[in-house]
Amino acid sequence: MTQVKNKTVKLKHVAEAAGVSLSTASRALSGKAVAYRISAHTEQLVLSAAAKLDFYPSQVARSFRTQKTKLLGVVLPDVSNLFFSSIAREVTTYAEENGYSVLLADSRESTEVEQKLIAQLRAREIEGLVISPVGLQKEHLEKLHATNLPVILVDRGFPSSPLITVTSDHRKAASQAMKILIAMGHRKIGVLQGIPGTLPNEERLIGIREELKRAGLPFDTSLIKGNQFSESSGYRSAKQLLNEHFDITALFALSNQIGLGALRVMTELRMKIPNEISIITFDDHPYSEFLAPAMTTVRQDVKTLGRMAAELIFKQIKTGRKPRKKVHQIPVKIVERASVFNLLTSEKE
Amino acid sequence: MTQVKNKTVKLKHVAEAAGVSLSTASRALSGKAVAYRISAHTEQLVLSAAAKLDFYPSQVARSFRTQKTKLLGVVLPDVSNLFFSSIAREVTTYAEENGYSVLLADSRESTEVEQKLIAQLRAREIEGLVISPVGLQKEHLEKLHATNLPVILVDRGFPSSPLITVTSDHRKAASQAMKILIAMGHRKIGVLQGIPGTLPNEERLIGIREELKRAGLPFDTSLIKGNQFSESSGYRSAKQLLNEHFDITALFALSNQIGLGALRVMTELRMKIPNEISIITFDDHPYSEFLAPAMTTVRQDVKTLGRMAAELIFKQIKTGRKPRKKVHQIPVKIVERASVFNLLTSEKE
DNA sequence: ACCCTTTGCACAATCGATTGTGCAAAGGGT
DNA sequence: ACCCTTTGCACAATCGATTGTGCAAAGGGT
Structure with a gap:
């Protein structure tokens, strides 16, 4: 037309x-x-x-007649965050290659708007949904799943849920990062967490606890602060942590945004990284290596996350069958740079 | 349904x-x-x-009957770039508030795929299109425009075209950045450009030339290198520029990605910023202030760019009339930080 | 009691493609 | 020459909502 x-x-x-x-x-x-x-x-x-x-x-007439819209829904908590926009890019590119178009929506980390957006997308008769849910409620998603609409969760999933999920190996990732800190002599490590109760956050905490245990160190919950994967949460919790625990030597930020908040605190307090405080942050970024100092990060394989989500959703759309494997874990990589101080070989301040 | x-x-x-x-x-x-x-x-x-x-x-039945899809097309050259993903976020949020859904597509800086994507979106009967085109060809866009489909260009536009465009005041932005460099005593300034022929690139070059003229300095085209708004282009051109001109004291990178490439060159060459080379880069970024050193940037008001594009497209959709004003220029702001060396007050190396 | 207006709903056309089925014409075999 | 198969297309139903119009019943005025 x-x-x-x-x-x-x-x-x-x-x-x-x-x-x-x-x-x-x-x-x-x-x-x-x-x-x-x-x-x-x-x-x-x-x-x-x-x-x-x-x-x-006219695609709408055709969709109407054939009852196939060739539309894929993508819902993300923050499209402007590199982590999610990279996933969006992978999925849209893959979709376009398969003749599908992508309806993109931003839930702004709110379960309520997430539900509204999903309702909108369903009314548009999307054939599949790729979503990074807020991650605190799963009922609306499991209902969708039961409806036979293909649904793939990315990043944030739910433990022991029938929902198909593609996510990083958060536990191992966090444990490896902790291992580095501990190997460098750090004993009191503050954790700047994201949204408590979400799978990535909880899995990372488990990894952290495991590594502490392995090293014979206590798991001190007063060293864990934060409630959002945002810069402001990172800022607040870093500040609070440094206030309450004068002897913290390292911080582990559980997202790039949280890391940003921590960096802001350090510049405000004129604390030198890594000499006065060591930092490792989740999510690598093109800028990470050019920060002052170059940041040691946990690099999630975001391309694979996006690509696998896309592959799984299209396989499901084409075959009409849900994959047997519920959780697809993608390995991560620690990128060691210069933001961790070695307390053992270097003289202490 | x-x-x-x-x-x-x-x-x-x-x-x-x-x-x-x-x-x-x-x-x-x-x-x-x-x-x-x-x-x-x-x-x-x-x-x-x-x-x-x-x-x-069923929205598709309804769309079919009413001939209104309540669908907005958004086409961007790189969804994973913060500049564009921020625009995407503003536009989708605004669209959702107005009951519209957004079809997002990524042209990967290729005019060819851009045309294919637009054809796809038209077949889906979008009611409006917000696009950051590649910017080298405009015929397909002007044809669209003539068709009475509301179209708004963001960032990249075309000189003396009937197409409605929302873009930064690139000329003034570039001229202000140059003014700072010149005021700090820089005389030989390398320019790392993006895609030649695109409006932002050309306008910035004009601003640069104007400022040089005002300062009585020559406009030396051998100091302009690069052909993409990408990191690799920035890398290549910075390297080439430093090779060919040993006496360059400052670089002006015309995008965040280009700036990244320049940073990579500096670390490879172990050149200290700003002492050995000064840098200003286009596009501010949350990380800019934490770079080594904190980067002086040209901050585009990306929220306003996105919001105004959204407002203009919906006004056009609702009234059916094209706005009279063709080009909407958004002011920019220079964020001075620490990446520019003052050759006048400081001792020279 | 009669007529006119208002209330409250139902009928049927319509949007633009796809697709199962049917039928005339052509072709082919003996 | 007759019958059967193949070729080449057209007819008409259909997807699920919206909407202009018409009509019976109820209400109201004198």
């Missing part, structure tokens, strides 16, 4: 121009000429008429 | 359950009870039947 100055060319016009019926025009245009024994000659008539009229079929 | 285990509840079922006709059910549900004199009692019957059946109307 091409709109030229309020006049829309429809299949009817193509059929008339080619001197054939609607059905013949439709079949010729959708490459079904052979299957329906349209002669090569009529096929050409239709194709050239369509080309001349600059016709393209 | 609610799907529960392959069974879809349609308006028909609601009407039957309420014991009314399709038309009455439709009108009761869309709040037209009063206008069509549906009694409060029947209205209630319909509403509770719909609630009980968990009915919601």
Whole structure:
């Protein structure tokens, strides 16, 4: 359907121009000429008429008739965060390659708007949903899942849920980061957490606890602060932690935004990293290596996260079957740079 | 239309359950009870039947009938770049508030895929398009514009085109940045440009030239390198520039990604910023102030860019009239930090 | 009691494509 | 020459909502 100055060319016009019926025009245009024994000659008539009229079929009429929208929903808590926008990019690119379009929505870390957005997307009859949910409630998602709408969760999942999830190996990631800190002699490590109760946060805490235990160190919950994966939460909790525990030597920030908040505190307090305080932060970033000092980070394989989510959703859309494997864990990589001080080899301040 | 285990509840079922006709059910549900004199009692019957059946109307059927999709297309050259993802966020949020959904597409800086994506979006009958085009070709966009589809360009526009554009005041921005460099005593300034021929790039070059002229300095085109707004282009051109001009004291990077490439060159060459080389880069970033050293940047008001694009597109969709003003220029702000060396007050190396 | 207006809803067309089916004409075999 | 198969297309139903219009019943005025 091409709109030229309020006049829309429809299949009817193509059929008339080619001197054939609607059905013949439709079949010729959708490459079904052979299957329906349209002669090569009529096929050409239709194709050239369509080309001349600059016709393209209305997707909404087609969707309506075929009951397939070729629409994929993508819901993210913050599209402007590199972590999520990278996932969005992978998924949209993959979708486009498969002839699907992506409806993108931003839940702003609110379960309430998340639910509204999902309702909107369902009304639009998306064929699948890729979502990084806020992660505190799962009922609305499990209901969706039970409905047979293909749903893939990215990053934030739920323990022992039937929902299919693609996420990093948070536990191992956190434990490895802690291992580095401990190996460098750090004993009192503040944790700047994200949203308590969300899977990434809890898994990371488990990893942290495991590593502390392995080193024979106590798991002191007063060293864990924060309630959002945001810069402001990181800022507040870093400040509070440094206030309450004068002898903290290292901070572990559980997201890039939280890390940013911690950095702000350090500049305000004129605390030198790593000499006065060591930092490791979750999520690598192009800028990480150019920070003062270069930041040691936990790099999630965001490309693979996005790509696997895309692959899983399309497999499900095509086969109509849910994958057996519930949780797909992607390995992470610690990128060691210069933000961790070695308390053992260096002289202490 | 609610799907529960392959069974879809349609308006028909609601009407039957309420014991009314399709038309009455439709009108009761869309709040037209009063206008069509549906009694409060029947209205209630319909509403509770719909609630009980968990009915919601099929947007595709509705779109098909009303010829309104309530769909907005957004096309960006790189969704994962903070500059663009921030625009995406503003536009999607605004769209959602207005009952519209956003179809997001990523052109990967290719005019060819941009055209394909636009064709896809048109086939889906979007009611408006917000696009940051690649910026080298405009014919396909002007054709769209002539078609009466509301189109708003963001960031990259075209000189003397009927297309409505929201963009920063690139000329003034670049000129102010140059003014700072010149005031600090820099005379030989390398420019790491983006895609030549695109409006932001050309406007920035004009601003640069104007400021040089004002200062009585020559505009040396051999000091301008680069062909993409990407990190790799920034890397290559910074390297080349430093090779060919041993006496360059400052670099002006025309995008955040380009700046990243320049930073990489400096670490490889172990050149100290700002002592050995000064840098100003376009586009501010949360990390900019924590870089080594804190980066002086040109901060585009990306929220306003996105918001104004959203406002303009919806005004156009609602009124059906194109705004008279073609180019909406948003002021920028220079954020002075520590990446520019003052050659005049400090001793020279 | 009669007529006119208002109330309260139902009928049926419609949006633009896709697709199962049917039928005439052409072709082919004996 | 007759019959059967194949070729090549057209007819008409259909997807699920919205909306202009019409009509019976109720109400109201004199």
